[in-house]
Each structure stands twice: as structure tokens, then as C-alpha cells.
Amino acid sequence: MLASKQKAPENRNYITLFRTFADKVEINLEDKVKECRLKDNLCRMCPRCVLFGAVSTEGGRGADRWNIKHRIEYSSAYSIEPYERISELITFNAVNPATQSTGQALGYTENVRPIANFPSVITLNSVTWHELLWYLKTLMATKSYGAETRVKGDTVNYIVGIVAGFEEVITPLELNLELCDAAWQVDPIGTVHEILKKYASEASSVDVVKVLEPDEVKKVVKGIKKFEVDNEFIEEFAKIAKDFHNRASGIA
Ligand SMILES: [Zn+2]
Numbered sequence: 001m002l003a004s005k006q007k008a009p010e011n012r013n014y015i016t017l018f019r020t021f022a023d024k025v026e027i028n029l030e031d032k033v034k035e036c037r038l039k040d041n042l043c044r045m046c047p048r049c050v051l052f053g054a055v056s057t058e059g060g061r062g063a064d065r066w067n068i069k070h071r072i073e074y075s076s077a078y079s080i081e082p083y084e085r086i087s088e089l090i091t092f093n094a095v096n097p098a099t100q101s102t103g104q105a106l107g108y109t110e111n112v113r114p115i116a117n118f119p120s121v122i123t124l125n126s127v128t129w130h131e132l133l134w135y136l137k138t139l140m141a142t143k144s145y146g147a148e149t150r151v152k153g154d155t156v157n158y159i160v161g162i163v164a165g166f167e168e169v170i171t172p173l174e175l176n177l178e179l180c181d182a183a184w185q186v187d188p189i190g191t192v193h194e195i196l197k198k199y200a201s202e203a204s205s206v207d208v209v210k211v212l213e214p215d216e217v218k219k220v221v222k223g224i225k226k227f228e229v230d231n232e233f234i235e236e237f238a239k240i241a242k243d244f245h246n247r248a249s250g251i252a
Helices: 003-024 047-052 129-141 172-180 188-200 214-226 231-249
Strands: 087-095 102-112
Touching (some): 129 231, 172 188, 188 214
């Protein structure tokens, strides 16, 4: 599963969820934030632009052309199940209008069979607590991945581990290889915890790595699901992004 295919829907959902909640708690966002769109109309002042990055779209000489670098890292994820078991070729046919019979196969699409698992690692760089919370909320809310999302690409995200440190502690490929060798189905969170502890002990600065215990992971997930998004939260979240924009553009 390509990193870009993971990032795009989460990027869109992150701001959609933010605007929807702003509406719900009756916060009137700035017009530029309301109109912020991928990929040619990024406002550079909303929480999405500040985390996922934004490239200036203003043209002309002397235009205000500064960009925001993203602080979120994705890598392509690989299925735990072997390719042969989850790959499926589906042919499509042409219907003959005279006889209504299907003729020869016109072509085929390659599909992933249901119930395939793609362990992924996403790294957030120097995030605020608002951003951590909002990103995890987005992750849990995002279900449609892939180009043909009307009919394909449905995915459910489960958070099975959280680790913090000054570096990326484990890559998706490493996580995948470890899981392939483990009986993870019985207790995915416990299994990932053991794997994270092993990789944390190999980090370049072991003292600053923190692996959340399985119970803590469950608590975080539950807490985020139950977190009450009020107008104070939305206002503060919007303001931090706006302040960043002002500092970066030299207004403040
Ligand atoms: Zn924006």
C-alpha cells in the first residue's frame, strides 16, 4: 500500500473533520481556512497545512511564496499475508447489446482480497497535543483509501502501538517482518508492544524512547474517541496554526 495512497485521504479528512467540528461548535473560521483545498488552494494557515505541509500557489513576482514543510512521515506498507493469497484478478466483460450476452473478457483489474492486513508506521514530528489527538482521530475516521473509493479501498485502521522518541524507532517493513514471524492474531497490541520494546532498545538514544504499555495504548484510543471537542479546543487549534502562519510569513 503506497505511502501516497495513505497520506492523501488522511490529509483531506484531517481538515474536513476540523471544519465539521468547527461548524458543530459554531466557530466561524476564516474564509481562507474554509476554502483551503488540495492541491492548488492551500491556505497555509489551517491545522492541516501546518501539519501536512503546504506549497504556495501564489504566482507573480514578489508574491508571498513561502512553503510549509510537512511534519508527518509515511512509508509504503506491505501486507502480512503473502501476495499469492491476497491478490485477485477480476476480469470485466463487454455486453453485446443485441444478444445481451457477455462476450470475451475485455480486461482485468488487480485487487486485494478482503481481510488483508497492512501494518503501517506513521511518524509525527514535533507535534502539539492538539495535533496528536486530531491525527489519531482522523486515522480512526478514515475508511476509504485508493482511487476507486466508491467501490474499492475500504480499510479500517487499528492503532496497535505508540512509541515516542527523537527518531523513527521502527519502519513499516521491519514491523511487517516481525509480525510475519509472530502469532499476532491473538493479541495484536501485546505483540506490537513486544516488537516496539525490542526496537526501542536498539535506538540511538535509548533513554529518550518511550513505548506505551498495551493498557496505555488502549486508554489513549478510548480517550480520543470520547474526547469532547468544544469551541475552546477548535479556537485554540485554529489559533496555533494561524500564529505559525504569521510567524512564517513575517507578519508577526
Ligand atoms: Zn489550509
